[in-house]
Amino acid sequence: MVNYTVTVYTGNRITAGTVNNVYIKMVGTDGKSNRTWLKSLVTSRGSVSTCTVSCPNSLGRLVLIELDKPPNPDSRDDAWFPEKVEIKSPKNDVYTFPVHCWICSGDAQIFREGTALRIFDESHSLGQNARKEELIQRSADYEWDSYAPGVPHTIKADGPLTLPVAVQFSFTKATEFLFTVVAGLVELKIKGLADNPENWKNLDDIDDVFHNKDTPLSDYVQEHWKEDWLFAYQFLNGVNPTLIQRIKTLPENFPVTDDMVSIPGFSNLYxxxxxxxxxxxxxxxLDGILAHTIQGMQQHLVVPLVLLHKRPDDKLMPIAIQLKQTPAKDNPIFLPTDSTYDWLTAKIFVRSAEFVEHELNAHLLRTHLLAEIFAVSLLRNLPMVHPLYKLLIPHTRYTLHINELARKQLIGPTGFFNNFTASGGEALTKILDRSLSSITYRSLCIPDDITDRDMQDVPNFYYRDDGLQLWNIIFKFVQGVIQFYYKSDDEVQRDSEVQTWIGDIFQYGFLSQPQTGIPQSFTTVPELTKFVTMVIFTSSCQHAAVNGGQYDYGGWMPNNPATMQRPPPTKKGTTSEATMLATLPPINVTVQTMAILWLLSRKSSDFVPLGHYNEDHYTEATPRQLQAAVAAELDMLSIVINNRNEGLEIPYTYLDPKNVENSVAI
Incomplete structure (x- = not known):
C-alpha cells in the first residue's frame, strides 16, 4: 500500500463550511484511487485539514481529482466552498488542485492539477477528456440568449438566483445589497416622496430627500452646479469622460460665429x-430618439452640441450650446451672455442628455454588457486549467449576477429606466443598438481613444492621466503572463480554444460587425496581449471611472436630471425659475433616481481591489511573481494619485487603484 497525504483548504467566507461528508477520487497517469471518504476531514469555515488516502499502487503523475459531497440523511444539505486541495505523493511530490467554487450535493466535480495547460499541451487522454467534458458542461450551464435586436447577447437566465451558484453573489454581498436597497426605499416611503408625482416648488427642498447620504463632492456640486467651470469640468473628470474631443473645424450643423462668442485675449474662434x-x-x-412617456406625460430628450474653450489659465469653459442637431430659427444657439435662466436651462438640458448617454452607452453598454460578453465567452470556451482562464476569471466576479439584477430592476419592463427616465421603453433598445454600432475597438483601448479624440495634452484631465498609467501597468502584467505561456505567434494561432473565445466575443458581443475593428481571431502574441489588456481594463478601470461618481455628480438632481418634462426653449427670453422647475423631473422621479445612484455608488465590504488575487488559480512561480509585482505597482500608483489629489479642489479618486474593483460587481 502507498499513502497520499490530502490537505483540504476550506474558504474563509460566510457559509463556506459544510456538515456533509466529503469524498475524493484521485486520478493519475498510472491509475486511479477508489472513491474515498475523508473521514477525519474538518470542513469548517477557514479550516485547513489533512487526511491520508491509501492506494494499492502508485497512481503516477496526478492529473485530476473528483470531489463530491452527498447529502447527510441526518443534517441539512449545505454547499461547501473549498479553496484548493494539496496532495503529497509517496515520493513527496506535491500536487495542487485549485477549486475556488461551491460544491453542492450531486454528481462529482472534477478539478485539474494546477499547472496551466493550453489545449495542445494535453499529452494524456485523461486530461483531454476532462477538458472536453468540462466545456460541454459549461456550455450547458452558460447559454447565450438574445436580449433585443442590435444589442449584445446575454447569459440565458430567469433572474440572478437561476444562475449557476459559482457566479452568484456571496452571502455577504447579497445581504449588504438587499439592505442598501431596502434602507433607501424605506426612507423615501416614510417621507412620502417615492409616490409623489408633483413638481418641486423650490430647489432647496431637494436637499431634504436623504439624510446622512451626501458625499463631500455631492455637497460641493450642489453649491457650484450653476457655475460654467464645473459644467465643463465634468466632461473631463465626471462620470462620462469619453465624449469630449478637440476640434479644428466646426461641424456644419453648429454655425457658431466669432461675433457670438467671447474669447479672452482678443483672439477669435478660428x-x-x-x-x-x-x-x-x-x-x-441620441438623434431621432423619441423620449419615453412617464406617468402619462410625454418626456423630452435633446440632442445637443456643446462648444468649449480652453482659456489661457487652462480652465475649460462652455462658450455655446445648441440643443438640437439641425440649425433652425426655433433652435437657437445659447451663449453665456444670454439671460441667467436661458443659459442655465440650456446647460440643464445638456446634463439630461448626458444622463442618457452616460448611463446607456458609457456605463451599461461599454462596461456592464461587454464585461458580460467577456465573462460568458470565457466560461463557455476556456477550461479552468487554461492560462487565460486563470488570468481573467478574477475579472468576472459577480458580473453575471449584477447584470441579471439590472435586467430585472433597471432596464426591464417594470424597472427604473422604464418608469422614471426619458430613455425608457423603446428608446432604450434603440439607443443601445445605435451605440453598439458606433463602438470601435480603438475606443475601448484608452491610449488609442485619447489619441483619436486628440486629448493627449489638455490640462487637468485626470481620467486620462490615471487611466493611461493603469493601462500601462495592466499591459505590462498581461504581457508578462502571456509571453510566459506563448513563446511564439504560432502557438497563439494553434490554440483553438482562444480562437473560439474571441470568435464568440465577436459574434455574440459585437454581432459580427466588422466595422468595429474587434478581432475575429488572433495571429500574434501582441494582438492577444492588447485584447486581454482591454478586457481587464474595461471590466475594472473603465467601469470604476464611469460608475464611482454617479452619486457625487448625480445626487444633486438639477445637475443630472433623468428626464425633462417640457421641451427645450425655441427662442431666447422665455425661461424663468418657474419654467425651470416645471421642466425638471417631478418629486418621485427625482428621489427614485437619487436612490438608484446612491445604491450603485456603494462599495461592498467584500470589494476586491484591482491587482488583488484572493484566489490562487496559478501554481507556477512566474505568474505568481507577476501578480505580486502588479500589486506593488498599483500600490505605488495609489500613493502618487493621493499625493496629487491633496492639491486639488476636487480630488479625482475614481481611478485610484484602491477604489477600482477587479470586476464589474455593482
Missing part, C-alpha cells in the same frame, strides 16, 4: 481652433 483650444461634445448618438 485661431483658437487652429491652436487646439476648442473642444466639442456632440450627442448625435
Amino acid at each position: 485661431n483658437e481652433m487652429k491652436q487646439g483650444n476648442v473642444y466639442l461634445c456632440d450627442y448625435k448618438n
Whole structure:
C-alpha cells in the first residue's frame, strides 16, 4: 500500500463550511484511487485539514481529482466552498488542485492539477477528456440568449438566483445589497416622496430627500452646479469622460460665429481652433430618439452640441450650446451672455442628455454588457486549467449576477429606466443598438481613444492621466503572463480554444460587425496581449471611472436630471425659475433616481481591489511573481494619485487603484 497525504483548504467566507461528508477520487497517469471518504476531514469555515488516502499502487503523475459531497440523511444539505486541495505523493511530490467554487450535493466535480495547460499541451487522454467534458458542461450551464435586436447577447437566465451558484453573489454581498436597497426605499416611503408625482416648488427642498447620504463632492456640486467651470469640468473628470474631443473645424450643423462668442485675449474662434483650444461634445448618438412617456406625460430628450474653450489659465469653459442637431430659427444657439435662466436651462438640458448617454452607452453598454460578453465567452470556451482562464476569471466576479439584477430592476419592463427616465421603453433598445454600432475597438483601448479624440495634452484631465498609467501597468502584467505561456505567434494561432473565445466575443458581443475593428481571431502574441489588456481594463478601470461618481455628480438632481418634462426653449427670453422647475423631473422621479445612484455608488465590504488575487488559480512561480509585482505597482500608483489629489479642489479618486474593483460587481 502507498499513502497520499490530502490537505483540504476550506474558504474563509460566510457559509463556506459544510456538515456533509466529503469524498475524493484521485486520478493519475498510472491509475486511479477508489472513491474515498475523508473521514477525519474538518470542513469548517477557514479550516485547513489533512487526511491520508491509501492506494494499492502508485497512481503516477496526478492529473485530476473528483470531489463530491452527498447529502447527510441526518443534517441539512449545505454547499461547501473549498479553496484548493494539496496532495503529497509517496515520493513527496506535491500536487495542487485549485477549486475556488461551491460544491453542492450531486454528481462529482472534477478539478485539474494546477499547472496551466493550453489545449495542445494535453499529452494524456485523461486530461483531454476532462477538458472536453468540462466545456460541454459549461456550455450547458452558460447559454447565450438574445436580449433585443442590435444589442449584445446575454447569459440565458430567469433572474440572478437561476444562475449557476459559482457566479452568484456571496452571502455577504447579497445581504449588504438587499439592505442598501431596502434602507433607501424605506426612507423615501416614510417621507412620502417615492409616490409623489408633483413638481418641486423650490430647489432647496431637494436637499431634504436623504439624510446622512451626501458625499463631500455631492455637497460641493450642489453649491457650484450653476457655475460654467464645473459644467465643463465634468466632461473631463465626471462620470462620462469619453465624449469630449478637440476640434479644428466646426461641424456644419453648429454655425457658431466669432461675433457670438467671447474669447479672452482678443483672439477669435478660428485661431483658437487652429491652436487646439476648442473642444466639442456632440450627442448625435441620441438623434431621432423619441423620449419615453412617464406617468402619462410625454418626456423630452435633446440632442445637443456643446462648444468649449480652453482659456489661457487652462480652465475649460462652455462658450455655446445648441440643443438640437439641425440649425433652425426655433433652435437657437445659447451663449453665456444670454439671460441667467436661458443659459442655465440650456446647460440643464445638456446634463439630461448626458444622463442618457452616460448611463446607456458609457456605463451599461461599454462596461456592464461587454464585461458580460467577456465573462460568458470565457466560461463557455476556456477550461479552468487554461492560462487565460486563470488570468481573467478574477475579472468576472459577480458580473453575471449584477447584470441579471439590472435586467430585472433597471432596464426591464417594470424597472427604473422604464418608469422614471426619458430613455425608457423603446428608446432604450434603440439607443443601445445605435451605440453598439458606433463602438470601435480603438475606443475601448484608452491610449488609442485619447489619441483619436486628440486629448493627449489638455490640462487637468485626470481620467486620462490615471487611466493611461493603469493601462500601462495592466499591459505590462498581461504581457508578462502571456509571453510566459506563448513563446511564439504560432502557438497563439494553434490554440483553438482562444480562437473560439474571441470568435464568440465577436459574434455574440459585437454581432459580427466588422466595422468595429474587434478581432475575429488572433495571429500574434501582441494582438492577444492588447485584447486581454482591454478586457481587464474595461471590466475594472473603465467601469470604476464611469460608475464611482454617479452619486457625487448625480445626487444633486438639477445637475443630472433623468428626464425633462417640457421641451427645450425655441427662442431666447422665455425661461424663468418657474419654467425651470416645471421642466425638471417631478418629486418621485427625482428621489427614485437619487436612490438608484446612491445604491450603485456603494462599495461592498467584500470589494476586491484591482491587482488583488484572493484566489490562487496559478501554481507556477512566474505568474505568481507577476501578480505580486502588479500589486506593488498599483500600490505605488495609489500613493502618487493621493499625493496629487491633496492639491486639488476636487480630488479625482475614481481611478485610484484602491477604489477600482477587479470586476464589474455593482
